[in-house]
Amino acid sequence: MEAIDYNMGTAAHDLTTLERKDKALARYKKERDWFAFLLEAAEMMDTPEGKLQVKLLNILLDSKEKVISSVMNDTPFVAAYFCTAPEILNAMNLPWFMIMETPFLAASAPYLLDDLRGAEEMGLGTDLCSAIRLPMYYIESGLMPVPSAVVGLLSPCDGTTMLQQVLQHNPAWKNVPLFAPDPPYTSDERAIRYFANELRTMVSFLEEKTGRKMDMHRLREVCEESNRTYKLWQEYNELRRAVPCPHGWEIGGAQAFAVSQCFVAGDPRCTDWFEQLLECGEIKVKEGRGANEYCPEKIRILWFDIMPYGWVFEFMPWLEQEWGAILVMDMFSNFPYTLIDTSSEETMFHDLAKRNLMDVPMIRQARGTAENFSSDIARMVKDYKIDCVIWPGHMGHKDGAATAGIMRETCRGLGVPFLHIGLDLFDKRYTSVDEVKDKVSEFFRGMGLG
Amino acid sequence: MTALDDHIRQVTEFVATMRRQGRPVRQFVLPPGANDLRAGLPIQLGAGANPGIILRSETFVELGNPDAGSCGFALWTEKPSLLEDGRVTLIGPDIAESPLASLPFGQVVMAGGAHLIGDDQVSLGQAQVVADQIEGYMVRSNSRNIWSRVSKQVGARGFSFDTLARALMFLIKSAVPRVESVEIAFVTSSKGDVLTLNEIAESAQAIGRAALKEHWKARGYDLDCDLHCGSCDDKTVCDDLRKVLATRLRKDKEAVGDDAQ
Numbered sequence: 001m002e003a004i005d006y007n008m009g010t011a012a013h014d015l016t017t018l019e020r021k022d023k024a025l026a027r028y029k030k031e032r033d034w035f036a037f038l039l040e041a042a043e044m045m046d047t048p049e050g051k052l053q054v055k056l057l058n059i060l061l062d063s064k065e066k067v068i069s070s071v072m073n074d075t076p077f078v079a080a081y082f083c084t085a086p087e088i089l090n091a092m093n094l095p096w097f098m099i100m101e102t103p104f105l106a107a108s109a110p111y112l113l114d115d116l117r118g119a120e121e122m123g124l125g126t127d128l129c130s131a132i133r134l135p136m137y138y139i140e141s142g143l144m145p146v147p148s149a150v151v152g153l154l155s156p157c158d159g160t161t162m163l164q165q166v167l168q169h170n171p172a173w174k175n176v177p178l179f180a181p182d183p184p185y186t187s188d189e190r191a192i193r194y195f196a197n198e199l200r201t202m203v204s205f206l207e208e209k210t211g212r213k214m215d216m217h218r219l220r221e222v223c224e225e226s227n228r229t230y231k232l233w234q235e236y237n238e239l240r241r242a243v244p245c246p247h248g249w250e251i252g253g254a255q256a257f258a259v260s261q262c263f264v265a266g267d268p269r270c271t272d273w274f275e276q277l278l279e280c281g282e283i284k285v286k287e288g289r290g291a292n293e294y295c296p297e298k299i300r301i302l303w304f305d306i307m308p309y310g311w312v313f314e315f316m317p318w319l320e321q322e323w324g325a326i327l328v329m330d331m332f333s334n335f336p337y338t339l340i341d342t343s344s345e346e347t348m349f350h351d352l353a354k355r356n357l358m359d360v361p362m363i364r365q366a367r368g369t370a371e372n373f374s375s376d377i378a379r380m381v382k383d384y385k386i387d388c389v390i391w392p393g394h395m396g397h398k399d400g401a402a403t404a405g406i407m408r409e410t411c412r413g414l415g416v417p418f419l420h421i422g423l424d425l426f427d428k429r430y431t432s433v434d435e436v437k438d439k440v441s442e443f444f445r446g447m448g449l450g
Numbered sequence: 451m452t453a454l455d456d457h458i459r460q461v462t463e464f465v466a467t468m469r470r471q472g473r474p475v476r477q478f479v480l481p482p483g484a485n486d487l488r489a490g491l492p493i494q495l496g497a498g499a500n501p502g503i504i505l506r507s508e509t510f511v512e513l514g515n516p517d518a519g520s521c522g523f524a525l526w527t528e529k530p531s532l533l534e535d536g537r538v539t540l541i542g543p544d545i546a547e548s549p550l551a552s553l554p555f556g557q558v559v560m561a562g563g564a565h566l567i568g569d570d571q572v573s574l575g576q577a578q579v580v581a582d583q584i585e586g587y588m589v590r591s592n593s594r595n596i597w598s599r600v601s602k603q604v605g606a607r608g609f610s611f612d613t614l615a616r617a618l619m620f621l622i623k624s625a626v627p628r629v630e631s632v633e634i635a636f637v638t639s640s641k642g643d644v645l646t647l648n649e650i651a652e653s654a655q656a657i658g659r660a661a662l663k664e665h666w667k668a669r670g671y672d673l674d675c676d677l678h679c680g681s682c683d684d685k686t687v688c689d690d691l692r693k694v695l696a697t698r699l700r701k702d703k704e705a706v707g708d709d710a711q
Binding site (some may be wrong): 369383 | 501503516572575576592594655659661663666671673686
């Protein structure tokens with residue numbers, strides 16, 4: 001029998017169920033090992049920030065181990081998204097992974113470019129968002145564990161819907177039960193109530209398909225813990241208003257998003273992580289220390305999108321070293337969240353619906369009407385003393401591209417320079433890192449910022 | 451410009467109800483001129499007046515923590531006569547009376563001007579974001595409610611709702627010159643009272659969103675998308691495709707079922 005290359009995304013349609021399971025597990029373990037390697041490195045850093053990384057990686061690894069254990073023991077686990085109320089999954093004791101996990105969390109992994117090439121060889125269009133293209137590739141090539149149930153996503157863009165269609169047609173996935181809560185277009189009270197009902201239906205679906213039951217007392221506990229983490233997050237975000245900003249791209253923002261929503265939502269370890277984060281930030285603010293001790297802060301940036309994870313290490317340190325440009329705020333670090341009222345079952349579902357429909361990043365901006373593109377920028381520029389706004393113009397964010405004019409006009413009104421680049425946040429072949437650096441340098445010089 | 455006259459009347463009625471129900475209601479009138487508002491303030495005002503941030507340990511009073519209750523919104527009218535310029539209404543305890551407390555907080559700013567235009571709504575909205583313009587006062591960066599801190603430093607100098615109202619009125623009148631009169635109501639009495647006020651806010655926000663849409667439309671941008679499947683010329687093609695896909699999916703599933711047998 002021919003040996004299966006577990007590391008490569010070869011077509012998986014001919015694999016038996018067992019072979020497919022082994023192949024997916026091998027890749028999932030490889031990803032876990034990547035983070036375990038990062039953990040070993042973080043454990044060597046004897047700094048408060050180093051301890052922070054250790055705590056984060058432990059939370060992440062625990063979530064991965066739970067999925068691995070579920071696959072190996074054939075116990076229920078779910079594929080879902082950060083914006084499909086992960087508190088519910090925690091309350092139901094359901095291990096889960098994010099379908100777009102690799103582009104969001106492991107985009108620094110050394111095999112990312114190979115995966116993108118594999119997706120191209122499979123025939124997936126290069127004009128399709130790479131964050132969507134990658135999971136499609138993992139599904140089609142058998143590199144993603146087949147879950148017991150899928151919670152799908154129908155917003156914020158057409159690409160996510162297409163991803164659901166791919167898994168519905170894939171031989172290994174098409175019989176996996178799928179439920180996608182239907183997000184309304186508007187953002188009023190009626191919309192929230194509608195979506196709250198969708199979340200209730202999601203709970204019934206999960207109960208039926210996984211056998212796990214929802215305990216409302218447990219949901220209350222999880223939501224209260226989640227509230228504690230979000231309160232600390234907001235407290236921390238206030239620290240980022242300080243000049244100089246205590247942390248840049250490396251610490252804080254994007255990690256806060258991941259810890260609160262992407263692994264296990266509403267867990268005391270997440271609260272503990274935020275307490276440590278706050279402590280780190282407060283120490284630096286009190287001492288007047290900035291993000292990078294060797295590069296004094298000169299330009300305060302709002303990066304209004306996901307960070308360029310596929311090439312973040314080649315770009316973000318350069319911004320600090322070359323220009324003293326500190327990423328003070330970005331779309332995923334922003335805090336538009338309101339806390340969950342846990343006084344009744346109805347208020348919990350109402351507020352979970354609001355959070356997942358109107359607060360979480362990308363969904364907040366691109367699901368419905370476009371006013372948040374303007375109002376969020378205006379708010380952040382004022383609150384965080386932003387010197388310039390960069391809309392990276394990720395090739396997959398076509399919805400955002402349609403509102404670049406609104407963002408530009410907003411910035412013009414605020415008297416803050418605005419840069420629209422045009423790139424791929426995960427694939428540096430789209431616009432090379434050098435080209436991006438060149439555009440940014442030209443922008444800083446032209447606007448008199450550097 | 452879209453008027454919110456009815457909502458202003460609702461706020462007036464809300465204040466009257468609070469008074470009837472025995473809440474401590476205080477009212478005072480501040481001078482109309484921007485310079486008069488600024489005179490005698492115990493704090494600095496303007497860009498950079500509050501350069502740092504106010505940490506938890508430096509907080510004299512916290513306003514509008516979501517646990518305590520929070521609500522903040524702005525209303526406007528083209529009939530300045532609906533408002534008494536400079537009037538401040540305070541329902542509940544003042545800042546100076548509540549050291550180290552976390553008070554529920556509702557704030558309604560009502561602005562009137564016969565010549566207000568659509569753009570002024572955006573300016574009014576942005577004027578609410580005080581950022582670093584009021585010394586010793588930091589509104590936390592939360593998009594819906596007003597959750598703020600008064601520092602111990604300015605608390606010791608007598609920072610009160612009189613101070614905050616003067617500062618807000620000054621900033622609004624400076625940012626939107628077409629505003630002729632401003633009234634402000636603060637509520638700190640209870641979470642329930644703040645939530646009652648919030649009902650007015652929610653209905654006003656819907657009107658505000660519609661006005662914002664018009665504001666951007668006048669600039670050539672649609673916040674809203676009018677296109678939907680029902681309005682598309684290619685709807686029949688898509689419907690046919692869906693039928694084909696559904697049939698294919700069904701046949702695939704049947705084939706899997708046959709194989710299994």
